Amino acid sequence: MSPAQPETDHPGKTIGIVGGGSIGIAFAVVFARAGHRVRLSEPDETRRGEVPAILAHKLGDLAAFNLIDEPASAIAARVEVVADMAEAVAGAIYVQECAPERLALKQAIFAELDRLASPAVVLASASSAITASAFARDLPGRDRILVVHPGNPPFLIPVAEMVPAPFTSGEAVAFARELLASAGMAPVLVNKEIEGFVFNRLQGALLREAYCLVRDGVASVEDVDRIVREGLGLRWSVIGPFETVDLNTQGGIASHAEKMGPAYARMGAERGQDDPWTPGLVEKVAAERRALLPLEGWAERVAWRDRRLMALIRHRKAEPAA
Amino acid sequence: MSPAQPETDHPGKTIGIVGGGSIGIAFAVVFARAGHRVRLSEPDETRRGEVPAILAHKLGDLAAFNLIDEPASAIAARVEVVADMAEAVAGAIYVQECAPERLALKQAIFAELDRLASPAVVLASASSAITASAFARDLPGRDRILVVHPGNPPFLIPVAEMVPAPFTSGEAVAFARELLASAGMAPVLVNKEIEGFVFNRLQGALLREAYCLVRDGVASVEDVDRIVREGLGLRWSVIGPFETVDLNTQGGIASHAEKMGPAYARMGAERGQDDPWTPGLVEKVAAERRALLPLEGWAERVAWRDRRLMALIRHRKAEPAA
Structure with a gap:
């Protein structure tokens, strides 16, 4: 695998997010605030309809606290809510999965993401407990897969635990670290896949x-x-x-x-x-x-x-x- | 025992402090900042000579951060450094002991304090581990003795753990709570004398x-x-x-x-x-x-x-x- 150069000092890349729950929306804030385009996929139609208002509300709060450098609407305009994972992955340099914490679901999502995303794309799970070894061991592109577990909400709590599996490449970890740091987060490497991480x-x-x-x-x-x-x-x-x-x-x-x-x-x-x-x-x-x-x-x-x-x-x- | 009314909304009482280490000096800041007179005893002559400069330095930092409402010198002027415990106790409504963490030393100090202080005076130890049961069990005035364990430094970390022994009176605990709270601290009651408190x-x-x-x-x-x-x-x-x-x-x-x-x-x-x-x-x-x-x-x-x-x-x- 040879990941694309992050070029994170020149934002404007596309980030895919899988899942429109509170963590998915919060990650959309993180990346859009940093200047990236975000495509967030949410399979549930009702929830999909709710995402823009929730996002706007969070950005409005950040604006009220002077924590964003642009109008909230400019940041919101960089976030597109889509129905299918395939649309979220299209053109993305990095995909952050934020689906519910169920092993079978993570396995299914990462099998699909690994099929959809070109080998240069880094795929990360927001899992707080399930390891990449558990959901990605048998995938052909497993070397670009890791866990990136944020605090809650990630646009306020900077820390993000990066938990690679033994099969995750150092390049994928380095790519995630640079991308997250350039988006204002504080990535920290967890060296072993233990339950609960650090x-x-x-x-x-x-x-x-x-x-x-x-x-x-x-x-x-x-x-x-x-x-x-x-x-x-x-x-x-x-x-x-x-x-x-x-x-x-x-x-x-x-x-x-x-x-x-x-x-x-x-x-x-x-x-x-x-x-x-x-x-x-x-x-x-x-x-x-x-x-x-x-x-x-x-x-x-x-x-x-x-x-x-x-x-x-x-x-x-x-x-x-x- | 019948403690004096705290009248902590009318400061200007006298507080005794035993020990001119960093915690003793920090408690002097807490009580003098709140308007009380402080008599701090330190047996070592060299250290005694150093206390005023250390105190002035801490007050100067607080002034620089706008954390005191009066000139630093006005607060410092309410702190008197003395050689003997008897001088620290004279006229005090409350004595905060801040000596090194050694059982035999605490036992000796509290035996002396109990002898020196009238029964209405509450006596507290800053001990972080030794319980009042261990150092005051056999004293005649043990009902006005408890542990008041601060964070470090207490003029910045508000919490103070109040750890009464089974023999400590509820009045002594209530008195300490009101005095500490009125001096800007956040007293918290620990119900049992367990090692390490909470x-x-x-x-x-x-x-x-x-x-x-x-x-x-x-x-x-x-x-x-x-x-x-x-x-x-x-x-x-x-x-x-x-x-x-x-x-x-x-x-x-x-x-x-x-x-x-x-x-x-x-x-x-x-x-x-x-x-x-x-x-x-x-x-x-x-x-x-x-x-x-x-x-x-x-x-x-x-x-x-x-x-x-x-x-x-x-x-x-x-x-x-x-």
Whole structure:
């Protein structure tokens, strides 16, 4: 396979989207906002009729928040809603499938997409759980197929997990990465096809603990949410979980693991978990952090974190949740 | 015990702080910013000499971000740095202990505080792990003693976990809650003295999963952080983890648990966890969510979430992390 050059700094390519549900429409916003033409296919006639109004509403909201650089109508004009996948694929350099999360359905759609699209076209599924190995293993063009799993909604949550199968080519991954990044998303590579990928693994770990705390009468549902909104989530939106603890302890994450590791291991053991932070694992994590932030720059980064938090708090005060 | 009336809508009370480390200084900012007089004790002479400059620096940053309503110097003038705990306690209506996290030290400090402070004074520890039961069980005035564990730094991260021991009086908890809330914090009650309380339980669950993902080569340290910064954390800073999934699924969190519960249970089982989301537990969680948000208001709340995210994204674009 030899994918077309992305030329994503010269937008105006055609992107195919399969499925007019909320994720399909949100991806239409992402790509049309970036200057691409979008052909979105939706087999259900009633839903097809509803798509333009939903799209216009979302673009109107973005315009109200000054998050688009053109009139909403100009962006909407680049989105065409069609009935058949074949029309969505025609002329597309990339197809984003956003159908319901059912294995048999994904298999059928990708068999058809692989037949319809020329070998240079990258085909991506928005699946949040089903892997490309599960729905594309037996297809002749499987090397251009991968999962691109977005946050919800993708025009507001930048992250997109790219999950290639072992048979997906590096070129297809590189193509998707460049296209998504040039459309304002934050693509992240997931190296192995594990259930839940990274996003839902992390979300699930926190949710399972949250359910335990409510079950055991430690905190109410709303108090768990407040602790995240007014604490953990506030910080994690500025720096991720590894950088958070790296900056919380003098000496960085290696110090943190030494000081706090035993307590976290005990809390994990209460939930049946035995995944020790071995010296080798801590060394690997610390080495990555130190490559990103040498200890000489640690204090300055802590001050930077606090300034970022101050800016975020000022924003919250200026726009209270109401 | 009969605590003094907080009268927190008429600030100008005296707050004692024990310990001039970063958390002690940050709490001095919180209370002085709210109009209270603060007496902070620090036994080490060298450190004591450094406190005013550190405090002034933090207040200067807050002033630069328009996060204080008075000149930094006016707030700093309300903070007095003293050598002895007795001086910090004199005249205080509330004492916040912020010493290093060592059991024997906390025991010694609280024995002394309990002796020094009149029975109406509430005594709180910033401990992130050691419970009031562990350091105050045998003290005569233990009914006015509890843990108040802040985020870091508390003048930017609003959440404060209030963790009473079984012997702590409801009046002491109510007093701390009102004082903290009136100083701009978001106090949250933790009903049981479990290790890690709620904040670090949730943080630990996510961190342990993150370490597993790096260990298994699924994602890099930086990619885990990006997925949280650009995805999970962004959303969790607006709505907590329960509301997130409540709004992600038509029908709310009961639907979410039905659809996604089995997948999350499988991911948990891979980590040794067996804490099922039983029908009774899901019903309890869903009942709390439905009391906060009846399903009739669900679609409007989803639109609200998106507008909040839009405002947050606009803020990020206006102030890039640089």
